[in-house]
Amino acid sequence: MLFGQKINPIQKLLVLFAILSLAIACRQDKPTTYRSFVSPMIGQNIASGKEFEVKVLFGSERKVDSVVYLMDTIRVFVKTDTTAVLFKTAGLKLGNHLITAKIYGEGKSEDLTSNVNILSAKAPDEYTYKVVNTLPHDTSSYVEGLEYHDGFFYESAGDYGHSSLRKVNPPTGKVLQQADLDKQYFAEGITVIGDKIIQLTYREKVGFVYDKSTFKKLSEFQYTTGREGWGLAFDGQKVYNTDGSNTIFFLDKNNYSKTGSIDVFDNKSQIDNLNELEIIDGKIYANVYTTNYILIINPETGVVEGRADLSGLLPEGYFKTEDAVANNVLNGIAYDKAGKRLFVTGKKWPHIFEIKLVKK
Numbered sequence: 001m002l003f004g005q006k007i008n009p010i011q012k013l014l015v016l017f018a019i020l021s022l023a024i025a026c027r028q029d030k031p032t033t034y035r036s037f038v039s040p041m042i043g044q045n046i047a048s049g050k051e052f053e054v055k056v057l058f059g060s061e062r063k064v065d066s067v068v069y070l071m072d073t074i075r076v077f078v079k080t081d082t083t084a085v086l087f088k089t090a091g092l093k094l095g096n097h098l099i100t101a102k103i104y105g106e107g108k109s110e111d112l113t114s115n116v117n118i119l120s121a122k123a124p125d126e127y128t129y130k131v132v133n134t135l136p137h138d139t140s141s142y143v144e145g146l147e148y149h150d151g152f153f154y155e156s157a158g159d160y161g162h163s164s165l166r167k168v169n170p171p172t173g174k175v176l177q178q179a180d181l182d183k184q185y186f187a188e189g190i191t192v193i194g195d196k197i198i199q200l201t202y203r204e205k206v207g208f209v210y211d212k213s214t215f216k217k218l219s220e221f222q223y224t225t226g227r228e229g230w231g232l233a234f235d236g237q238k239v240y241n242t243d244g245s246n247t248i249f250f251l252d253k254n255n256y257s258k259t260g261s262i263d264v265f266d267n268k269s270q271i272d273n274l275n276e277l278e279i280i281d282g283k284i285y286a287n288v289y290t291t292n293y294i295l296i297i298n299p300e301t302g303v304v305e306g307r308a309d310l311s312g313l314l315p316e317g318y319f320k321t322e323d324a325v326a327n328n329v330l331n332g333i334a335y336d337k338a339g340k341r342l343f344v345t346g347k348k349w350p351h352i353f354e355i356k357l358v359k360k
Contacts, residue, residue: 035059037114039084040099044114047121047267048089048303055084056101056112068102094118094302095263095270120267120303124296126360127308132341133354136173141166142347145190145199145232145276146332149212152176153334153343153352156190156199163187165199165215170352179215181208189232189276191239193253198239200229207256225249225258233277233284240277240284240299246270248277248284248302262302264295271295271304278333280342287331294333294344308357314349324348 038055046052058064069077069085071092077085087099101112145156153168163185167177181187186202197210200223207229209219223229226243233240238259239251250260264271264286273289283305284297292313296306310330319325332345332352345352 035103035110035112037099037101037112040114040116042114043117045117045119045268046089048092048094048118048301049121051086051088052116053084054087054099054101056082056103058082058103063105064103065105067104070098070100070102072098089118092118093263094120094265117265117270119265119269122303123267124304125306127296127306127357128360129308129310129313129355129357131313131353131355135170135343135352135354137345137349137352138168138173138175139348139350142328143276143332143345143349144188144230144347146334146343146345146352147190147192147278148334148336148341148343149192154190154192154197155332156187158187158202158347160184160186165190165197165210167215173352177215179210179217188229189242191232191234193234193239198232198256200232200241202230203228205229221256223256225251231275231277231286233279235279235282235299240279242274242277242286244273244275244289246272246274248274248286248297248299262297262299264297264302264304266304266307276331276333278335280335285333285335287333289331290326290329292330294330306357310344310355313344313353313355314346314351318350 036057038057039053054069064082067079068075095118097116099114103110141155141157142159144158147154153170155166155168157164161183163181165179166175169176185204188200188202190197190199192212195212197212199208205223207221207223208217210217225241226249228243230244231242239253241249241251246264248262249258252259264274275287275289278285284299286295286297288295292309292311294308295304298305319328328347330346334343341354343352343354
């Protein structure tokens with residue numbers, strides 16, 4: 001079109017349509033802010049005793065009348081503004097905690113969630129060991145439980161078709177008394193409560209109660225506390241129990257029902273595969289299955305206060321096959337309270353070792 005040339009009606013319509021289309025194409029709606037947690041990040045690790053900031057990205061599109069912040073199911077803060085808040089962790093149980101922000105505004109509510117893991121505030125003390133004495137041990141015993149009482153070892157041997165409860169003479173390793181389990185049962189942890197011995201089974205969801213003197217089975221009980229039956233120990237007041245997770249359960253000493261629990265963490269993560277247990281000077285000593293570690297655990301908090309590396313107790317290469325190396329691991333802790341002697345062994349090991357822990 002030449003300069004000065006008149007525009008006919010159709011051209012005018014086309015120009016108007018082009019301008020309108022351009023305006024529509026260029027128009028951008030203001031984006032809506034996606035509400036979310038700025039902090040804490042999902043699964044963030046927090047040292048016990050430390051405070052952490054809880055901050056939410058609210059956006060400006062919707063009015064906020066109030067915000068209720070919860071830790072698990074407990075209301076912690078109520079705010080009428082959108083500023084960040086500080087959560088305290090002192091006294092909280094170790095492990096996972098759910099953080100919820102309930103946002104109220106314009107007659108509606110919206111829930112945002114995140115979570116944190118509360119860990120031990122301190123790295124565990126590290127220990128090595130010194131062998132004090134080496135005692136013989138029956139290599140047919142796939143050790144699942146070990147205790148020392150009245151001058152004798154009481155031992156639970158596992159595996160289907162080979163499970164038993166045993167009374168053993170420490171100096172000779174001779175089995176003085178034995179009660180065999182039916183082949184349908186895989187024996188697990190034991191503990192002595194007065195004149196009785198309590199024994200768990202692996203996946204059979206049943207436990208047995210024996211007379212300590214005669215090994216006569218007195219009764220059975222249903223075990224439904226953990227996903228599987230693993231370790232047992234008794235401190236004179238309550239029974240401690242593991243199931244292969246990072247949880248230690250508390251059981252009633254009379255009916256073996258669950259009364260509480262702790263979750264076990266060091267300063268880095270949860271510790272799974274907790275197995276055989278012993279109570280020594282008010283602390284829980286626990287084997288970590290398939291490792292050479294024994295943990296020293298605070299029974300009130302679940303904090304790992306110490307870790308003993310027992311590598312080298314058996315000569316390297318003692319077990320010849322890959323299967324034997326994988327399965328015949330350290331497991332079994334017993335304590336002579338009167339003599340203050342600590343004993344350890346493993347599955348099908350040729351020895352029970354009396355050791356002293358040495359702090360690094």
